[in-house]
Amino acid sequence: MNTVVRNLRVVRRMTAAEIAQQSVYRGAWIIFMLANICMPVISLLIWRTALANGAKLPVDERYITTYFVLLGFVTMATSSWMAAFLANDIRLGKLSSWMVRPASLLVKFVANNLSEKFLKLFALVPMIGIVWWIFRDSMNIPADAGRWALFAVSIVLGAVLVFTIDILIAALAFWMDDVGALVQARVIIASVLSGAVVPLALMPAWSRGFVDHQPFRYTVSFPVEIVAGQLTGRELLAGLGIQLGYVVVLGALARLVWAAGIRAYSAVGA
């Protein structure tokens, strides 16, 4: 049987089991998602107030509103929390029980990621729906189904990109005793450079070249911009090309680092 097919079957089995396990904690998911949507809504209210008081911004109220309404969903859909857990598995030798089985070592984390996102969607979508309904008259809602399709593709690429960055950071645990500080640094840097805190469109003009082309933009901001912004067809395709390029390059790099790391794995404990 083909390796990819076998791994996909394993992921499907594990995802189903993870959903069954985690659905027990439905209260926790609602609280998680409430927190997830609170920050974008608060930011939205602050920026709308600023605009109402005459603040001169490079984007209009419709862009800001659409951006923050979609932000919670995109942030959740592209997020990954595996770096610390994977680094821990490497450091404590927990990778061993997976290494002696014929499946990718990452299936566990892929399944966990997919199952949690599936459950979070149930909690998050109704909340976003309410916010959407409240602000529906001041949002950019593309009528073109193609743009929504590209939005979906971009979210998937963004999720793969975040996951790949996490693998790269966690793989350093093969050589370093603790990558906790790196994981934390990634979270802080990514929250700013991905546009999760402030829309990248509001960044200073002198930083545009860097901000527009750095990888974190393609993990959150770019998918949101596809719907909220006025990206031309050419900008959209170029953006998707850059996003795909980051996925391929960082994916290849992660594979190299991971392969080198496995050689250095010490399988501590038992």
Added chain:
Amino acid sequence: MTPVPALPPVIAAHDLTKTYTFHQQTAGLGGALKSLVKRKYETRLAVDRVTFDINRGEVVGLLGPNGAGKTTTLKMLSGLLYATGGELEVLGHTPSDRRHDYLRRIALVMGQKTMLWWDVPAMESLLLHKDMYGLSTAEFDRNVAELAELLEVEHLLNVQVRKTSLGERMKLELMAALVHGPEILFLDEPTIGLDVVAKARVRSFLADVNRLRGTTILITSHDMDDIEALCSRVMIIDHGRLQFDGGLDDLVRTAQPRKLVRATYATPVDGTRLAGLDGVTAVDVDGQTVKLEADRERAGVVMEQLTRLGPLVDLDVADADVEDIMRDLFLRRSTLGDAS
């Protein structure tokens, strides 16, 4: 008649070597700060040019004190660790390549690590293995039924793993490891922490697996009862080197070439003259009981002398306990190692 060619060994290790590099840090804040600036790296030789072959269907015990290198050897054989030097071939593969065809044919059970999903019934983990190893439904059902019966765990398959006892969990671990029918089973301390009943069940199961399926088993254990019950051959590793490779009987004969004899008489006897006998050592006379150690070759003569001492009520002749032999062996080597 055409001679039947000998089957190649399923495991062939030649000069297998593994070194670890690690840094040392003095305890306390000073040590921590110092290690920020300058680190002292050291290399430790964990396995030192070990050479052995294991044939299909053998059950081999890998023994040694803590830190001797036996678990490192097991990890290299199962593909968890890259060897630093030497050659290693298991089932025709280099284990560290971790090819699917290799991993499909082996299993590793670590007594202190779990393969099972903690929060769901064991059946979920078994079904995961069905997908992972590409088993057909018929093959899976047949294997599950056979293993569940041998291990007597039919009633546990749909119970959350975290709600099972340690002994039950180990049985389920073994089941998960064997559901795909591996040709080689690597076991690292499989009975650690189990009670006597559970230990006996696990040993009996492993013996059945070896007998019925012809599975080659390589086991590390500190419990000599495991080794005595299962292994026809033992390999002793100490300070990373293979110190002994042979049958358990050979080990006993080599390490403890004397028999332990205990004779009980109806009346007090004078056993002191036995001390002068050729091949007899450590005579202990306590009224009606005489205890002594005699060379194997001289045991017959000693027995005869004992019958002449007085009215014999009971005579017990035994080999030294394997546990005691191992302890003496490791202590001796440790002392020699410290001295050198």
